[in-house]
Amino acid sequence: MIFSYFYDKLMSKTEEACLQRWRKELLEQVSGDVLEIGAGTGANIKFYPTSINSLVLSEPDKNMRKQIEDKITDSHRHNISVTTCSAEKIKADDNSFDFVVSALVCCSVKSLEATFAEIKRVLKPGGSLVFMEHVAAEKGTSRRVWQHRINPIWRKVAGNCHLIRETESEIINAGFEIKSIKRESMRKAIPIVRPTIRGIAVKL
Numbered sequence: 001m002i003f004s005y006f007y008d009k010l011m012s013k014t015e016e017a018c019l020q021r022w023r024k025e026l027l028e029q030v031s032g033d034v035l036e037i038g039a040g041t042g043a044n045i046k047f048y049p050t051s052i053n054s055l056v057l058s059e060p061d062k063n064m065r066k067q068i069e070d071k072i073t074d075s076h077r078h079n080i081s082v083t084t085c086s087a088e089k090i091k092a093d094d095n096s097f098d099f100v101v102s103a104l105v106c107c108s109v110k111s112l113e114a115t116f117a118e119i120k121r122v123l124k125p126g127g128s129l130v131f132m133e134h135v136a137a138e139k140g141t142s143r144r145v146w147q148h149r150i151n152p153i154w155r156k157v158a159g160n161c162h163l164i165r166e167t168e169s170e171i172i173n174a175g176f177e178i179k180s181i182k183r184e185s186m187r188k189a190i191p192i193v194r195p196t197i198r199g200i201a202v203k204l
Contacts, residue, residue: 008041008067015043017187019132022198023047023103026130029200032098035122037087037115038105042068045075055080056097058090088114092122099123103132106167108160116174123203129176132198134186136164147192154192161193168197176201 011019027047036044039057041064048055057080059065065082072080085091087102087109100119109115119129137143147163154163171178181199 007064008043011043013188014186018184019043019186020047022132026103026132026198026200027101030099030101030128030130033096034099034101035090035092035097036101036103037090037119038102038109039068039082040064040103040105042071044101044103045071045077045080050077053079056083056092057081058083058085058087060084060086086110088118090118090122094121095124095127096122097124097127099128099130101130104134106131106133106170107135107162107165108158110160112165112167112170113174116170116176120175120203125203127203128179129171129201129203130199131167131171131201132196133165133167134163134189134193134196135167137195143191143195150192163192171201175204177204 023044024047027044028049030049031052033054034048034052035056035058037058039059042057057068059068059082065084068082072082083091087105088111100123106112106115123129137147151163154161168178168181178199178201181197183197185194186196
């Protein structure tokens with residue numbers, strides 16, 4: 001997919017404006033055994049604490065996996081592994097991980113319901129989901145109207161990315177308790193993808 005080759009370059013200004021800080025703040029809280037779903041090009045790798053036991057990065061796109069592998073090599077870390085599984089069908093036993101990380105991936109999974117059910121399955125009792133996602137704008141706003149208009153075309157050109165997903169409510173419906181959440185505009189991104197949520201939800 002051509003999109004995967006240019007993803008880091010397309011996101012560079014937004015990464016500098018806000019995403020790198022958000023990644024650091026979220027990921028410094030993880031520990032133990034960690035899974036990241038839809039790890040993309042591996043933008044989170046450098047922000048994981050060196051003290052974690054293990055890190056599994058799942059990414060079904062082979063072009064993005066190549067970029068992940070390059071970043072792992074550059075990191076000189078030996079507790080990271082890569083898997084090809086999708087977010088809806090995670091190749092792991094029940095109760096395997098202390099934390100699951102989702103960063104700008106829930107917009108593009110085929111099913112949010114299946115994804116969060118799988119995350120809940122592989123998390124240990126009391127384990128946490130760390131999330132950072134762009135979401136639908138507030139109801140009644142002009143941005144929400146434009147998201148609905150553009151969404152069909154956007155999905156086709158941006159790797160099945162949805163502009164109008166209600167990710168927060170889906171996390172709660174899946175049986176998680178949100179412990180912390182921040183809502184903020186993703187600076188330097190195009191306006192239709194700026195609304196974001198980020199935080200931590202605990203498996204009930």
